[in-house]
Amino acid sequence: MLLEKIKNRESNLTTFAPMTDNGTFIVEGGHKLSGEIIPQGAKNEALQIISCCLMTPEPVLLENLPDILDVNKLLDLLAGLGAEVDRIDRQTVRITAKNIDVEYMLSKEYVSDAQRIRGSVMLIAPMLNRYGRATLPKPGGDKIGRRRLDTHLLGLQALGGDFQYDADRHIYTFTTKGLKGTYIHMDEISVTGTANVVMAAALADGETTIYNAACEPYLQQLCKMLNRMGAKIEGIGSNLLKIQGVDSLGGTEHRMLPDMIEIGSFIGMAAMTGSDITIKDCSIQNLGIIPRTFERMGITLNMKGDDIHIPAHDHYEIQSFIDGGLMTIYDAPWPGFTPDLMSICLVTAIQARGSVLIHQKMFESRLFFVDKLIDMGAQIILCDPHRATVIGMDRRAPLRGISMSSPDIRAGVSLLIAALSAEGTSRIDNIHQIDRGYQDIDGRLRALGASIVRE
Numbered sequence: 001m002l003l004e005k006i007k008n009r010e011s012n013l014t015t016f017a018p019m020t021d022n023g024t025f026i027v028e029g030g031h032k033l034s035g036e037i038i039p040q041g042a043k044n045e046a047l048q049i050i051s052c053c054l055m056t057p058e059p060v061l062l063e064n065l066p067d068i069l070d071v072n073k074l075l076d077l078l079a080g081l082g083a084e085v086d087r088i089d090r091q092t093v094r095i096t097a098k099n100i101d102v103e104y105m106l107s108k109e110y111v112s113d114a115q116r117i118r119g120s121v122m123l124i125a126p127m128l129n130r131y132g133r134a135t136l137p138k139p140g141g142d143k144i145g146r147r148r149l150d151t152h153l154l155g156l157q158a159l160g161g162d163f164q165y166d167a168d169r170h171i172y173t174f175t176t177k178g179l180k181g182t183y184i185h186m187d188e189i190s191v192t193g194t195a196n197v198v199m200a201a202a203l204a205d206g207e208t209t210i211y212n213a214a215c216e217p218y219l220q221q222l223c224k225m226l227n228r229m230g231a232k233i234e235g236i237g238s239n240l241l242k243i244q245g246v247d248s249l250g251g252t253e254h255r256m257l258p259d260m261i262e263i264g265s266f267i268g269m270a271a272m273t274g275s276d277i278t279i280k281d282c283s284i285q286n287l288g289i290i291p292r293t294f295e296r297m298g299i300t301l302n303m304k305g306d307d308i309h310i311p312a313h314d315h316y317e318i319q320s321f322i323d324g325g326l327m328t329i330y331d332a333p334w335p336g337f338t339p340d341l342m343s344i345c346l347v348t349a350i351q352a353r354g355s356v357l358i359h360q361k362m363f364e365s366r367l368f369f370v371d372k373l374i375d376m377g378a379q380i381i382l383c384d385p386h387r388a389t390v391i392g393m394d395r396r397a398p399l400r401g402i403s404m405s406s407p408d409i410r411a412g413v414s415l416l417i418a419a420l421s422a423e424g425t426s427r428i429d430n431i432h433q434i435d436r437g438y439q440d441i442d443g444r445l446r447a448l449g450a451s452i453v454r455e
């Protein structure tokens, strides 16, 4: 069955990940989970790395790709552009971007598909480098607040790219007569913005310095991959990158890191549901302050080699700051705490002992889903669009199962965690939002003992 699907997929890129536009989970709460789970390859790394495959006409082999909607959509975009996309198995793909049809970027199909994912924004630099022009419809991704593109646009402009914005069609058109290295102080520490500018500079004429660059592990992975392809990037892992432009890049092989957001999601899920689980092969050295942040919420993490074991918690108590002040969890660009785990921390605090202020600084519409948690019985005060105070219930009362809809990818998983911990049955609609970023999440959690039915 699997093999048939893979063959199918090689010929027309039909995806494994369900492509429904909404979908529903029926979750019976109260079952404890147990066992081992392997995190998928990182979604946000995969989107950078797949885009980078357009930088060379030679084959690039990608391993540990997650089979999720956003990744498959980006692969479809590359295939539409004329790249050969050979799926070797569920997590392995070879991409050869030899004969690219730049006109495809103007097609209705391209515009409509590129609008659906954030990752499409990173196709600009490779196309500008190799073909001198690129088109970008306003990219999609989570509707979690304003997501401006200034960092990308100003960076590419500094390198010699021109752009025009068609405000009626929401389409940017980029052209260049040749990119030239320069000094760039990035407008803000943007992850995808840095990826775009790094890729543009890698094949530009001369030296580029990027200051205020994002430096998170997935960006480091992109820079390392580019260097294996023949680029000359120094300062990897810092916010000051020096890039000596080269004439061309060759093929390579690349393996995605485990997805740190999935790992954090499983830690929160284990604590909330009082489950004993082991998350395998976490690449702990690349998790930054994620483990420490969950430990500050009172969750015990036993590190065993590269595995994280979370024992069953009857109780977990949120720590105070050293001066006795109320714990605040807030997001910041790497090496700070990732914004993509804020919703997970929020839901995890519901059954902790003590209180925590969740301060989501980067995005302004990510906390509104708390109304559903409040309906389930959680004690949360939404202070303003950026801040919510959670008053932990210490398991004095369980949440109640309700019907709800998933507004975005991380809120969706947070609602799933709440539903798994709740008394009774919950219905979560619009789970296509969850499928954007979590591979076969229902199947993998069922294997740990969860009761989830996909409708």
Ligand SMILES: CC(=O)N[C@H]1[C@@H](OP(=O)(O)OP(=O)(O)OC[C@H]2O[C@@H](n3ccc(=O)[nH]c3=O)[C@H](O)[C@@H]2O)O[C@H](CO)[C@@H](O)[C@@H]1O
Pocket (backbone or CB within 6 Å): 044, 045, 047, 118, 119, 146, 147, 148, 188, 189, 190, 191, 192, 193, 333, 338, 339, 340, 361, 362, 363
């Ligand atoms: C496909 C992908 O990789 N998506 C990730 C990427 O999105 P993306 O690259 O789109 O996000 P950016 O890093 O550009 O910025 C995220 C948001 O934070 C704001 N901002 C950023 C830096 C800063 O110093 N101050 C500030 O307020 C930006 O204005 C923006 O609203 O990085 C985000 C931040 O880690 C993650 O949430 C997304 O999951």
Ligand SMILES: C=C(OP(=O)(O)O)C(=O)O
Pocket (backbone or CB within 6 Å): 043, 044, 070, 117, 118, 119, 140, 141, 142, 340, 409, 410, 437
């Ligand atoms: C916000 C996210 O994704 P995207 O940038 O693709 O919308 C996320 O992964 O949490």
